[in-house]
Amino acid sequence: MAADTLIGLTLFTLGASLYMAPDLGAAPYDAIAPIITQRTKLSYRTARITQDVLFMVAAVIAGGPVGFGTIIVAFFTCPLISWWNDHVSNPMVKTIDDAIKPKEECNQNSAVMLLSHIGKRTYHTIYNTVQTTETMRNNMSEYSTSSQLKIVRRNMANSKEMDDSFVEQERLLQDELNKRIVKAKNK
Known part of the structure; x- marks a missing residue:
């Protein structure tokens, strides 16, 4: 507790x-x-x-x-x-x-690296999730027992949920970044 x-x-x-x-x-x-x-x-x-x-x-x-x-x-x-x-x-x-911020106002190296890392990490996670789902879908005929099929279907559903979650996170990050860019331009 x-x-x-x-x-x-x-x-x-x-x-x-x-x-x-x-x-x-x-x-x-x-x-x-x-x-x-x-x-x-x-x-x-x-x-x-x-x-x-x-x-x-x-x-x-x-x-x-x-x-x-x-x-x-x-x-x-x-x-x-x-x-x-x-x-x-x-x-x-x-x-x-x-x-x-405009380039002349700040050192963007750390910011660009951070945003680049977040973007690459999200992309690779989504890509791997999709690849894993496709591999499981292609190999479903090789599974013989209903328990193996249940496991594969559950894993596929989990992979789909992860993919949807990461896509939504990427969209939220992009929306927030766009809002901040507009806000900075309006100052």
Whole structure:
């Protein structure tokens, strides 16, 4: 249970950081602390921990369940989001922003390398998924038992899902890059 809580908290805070750092919006609950920070002299960390603790107290008053996970989340959500921002999200946003600036404004080597790597990796994953699916489809007649056919069909379905997922990820990356290029040109 503790491991599930820690894994969940880690993934939740990474996800929050990834959509909050590039200003893609914020969930209503996640927007409270930044608004308080903008309107007062409180730091984000203080505002977010205070917010989480107050909501935890409200849950106790309302008779809601408060356990180990609730307490851990209340005190560690903000520090983990801040850590992800500093070490993952903000550097990634900076690299992408640098990639869309005119050449004379930045050194594009690292940005171009990153975007090129992401594109090549996505392409190769999609290509390999399609090749694996085709190989399995071509060799289906060689399988004799129904259990082997079930395994092949399941693997083919999984490969198709992976392919669809990577195609969608590539589309989302391209859409975001195009938006940032338009935004940079309009400045």
